Amino acid sequence: MITPSVSARIPSGIEVPVAVTPQQCGDGPGAPGQYPFTRGIFPDGFRGRLWTVRQYSGFGTAEDTNQRYRFLLDQGQTGLSVALDLPTQCGYDPVDPMARPEVGKVGVSLSNLSEMEIVFDGIDLARTSTSFTINGTAAILLAMYVACADKRGIARDKLTGTIQNDILKEYVARGTWIWPVRPSMRLIADSILFANEVTPRFNPISIAGAHVRDAGCTAAEEMAYTLANGLAYVDELLRRGGEVERFAKRLSFFFYVHMDLFEEVAKFRAGRRLWARIMKERYGVEDPKAQMFRFGVVCGGSSLVAPQPYNNAVRVAVETLAAVLGGAQSIFTCAYDEPFQIPTEFSAELALRTQQIIAYESGAARTVDPLGGSYYVEWLTDRMEESIRAVMEEIDRYGGARKAIEDGWLQLRVARRALARKQQIDSGETPVVGLNCFTREDRTQAPGETFRLDPQASARVIEKYRAVRERRDNGAVERELARLQAAAAGDEENLMPYLVDCCHAYATVGEMVERLKREWGEFKEPIRL
């Protein structure tokens, strides 16, 4: 055990003065709702509209998950966030040998449209904003959601929500890639261009730094890598003939919030301003809506630890406050038991209540950007912007985000940073209460309820999967899959309408992925240590 001390440096490495003087601050942050949006994208902050309370959830069968969603919506949650199991995320059907041990584990299994119909049973898709954390198979899940709306008779342009659809960061962290970079980028452009036309209120991408942050990088690097990936998508969309003034309105972002409250607030303010500046200066974007940096966050992750787990609820509260003060558009709060299990209904509810307490009791939502004008926050926002720019310039010098990822350069950088972060915790340089200071030997066990997945869940998933394949029109499935594959062989066509047709015919995720693999092959992971 160590004796902790208060460091002069924030985790991104910036040294902070004992007192920041007014002379150290720049020209001031401008007005809320106005370019470059340092103080937020809306002039009325959360007074006009609160952030979306969106708890990531899903496990076992579609029926189990539907029940948890109805519970969360009954408890005042305002949007859904679908956690999918790894087979669905990586494009394997539940019967595949690679998939079997993972069916229904970290999320719900959605192998085909019939499962999605069950997940959203009794939930009004025209009124509920739904987010899917899906990347490798994002285009397929968007197609399935559109098909699901079609089946229910809901107009496609009524759909709201987000698919993550950010493959570049999957190659760096999280790892649910399937195809090589080039066709994956094509499919992302296809889905964004399709969504802009067909589901114009739906965010077809959420460019995410969260996972790279959780994998080890600093807050400044998290923002820099994310903006760099964002620019790679903008360039791809432009190459495909997209209009930046249009598609940029539907680009959204996603981050982790860790424990240094002011670093996090400054990260969001700096990122928001930097994105607006790049959109305007580099791409000539004039419409403010297309300059706006809209983001969701997750509070918790690797900042939570297993010893003295109730402390995590306190950490999540601080992080939620940082997200609110940073002007987030949607927030997911991790449950205190996340370091060692899928949250129980009890811990999931406490995480939800944390947001509601901050929203309605703390007063943090009362006035827009309440920290604006603080000497420290304005100074730190400037310093963070400089740090973020410096990292982005390094990536540019290397040859851009795409090359840095294809070569494994970025992956190695993140791994080395993760090692350094771990060593700082081990040495006590970074204090973590209950883990390396103020520890108690008798409080290391996980307390409270334990979550147990229904051991029959995966068997039921497989049984339903087989039944769907029995009762669907297999001739029609084959025709749609063949059309999809033919379209994927060329470079010209948008694949989304083909995927929607496949979903309507109850083709499975694994079948669609397999056809595309035949044309595109698989990603070869660069392993550098």
Next chain:
Amino acid sequence: MSATAQPGLRGKRILLAKPGLDGHDVGAKVIALALRDAGADVIYTGLRKSPAYIAQAAVDEDVDALGLSILSGSHVELVAQTFDELAARGAGDMAVFVGGTIPAADREALEALGVKGVFNSDMRLADVVAQVARALA
């Protein structure tokens, strides 16, 4: 060799592997770097490998130990399958370690399968490295 060197690990060959579909590889990479700093020869499979692939790689590379990193909750199934595959190749006595999000209640099940050490992200790297070194001594 760095200050964290463990004489017992010098020249030992260790395979780190990611069985199943879980893509969280930061833990595996951090352990790989730490074991290498401690003097071991470390090989990392990369993501999404089947138990059969991993067992074959362990045999082909003639390693002294195998580390499996699993954060998806499928550790019991995947570790059992890996032991079966190792046994099928005459390597059932391989020193196997497991790291990841492992609930306390599952430790015993893993140890009963023959796992020599179960690690989580809260443990100090020096302790993980020392435990591996002791097991290979």
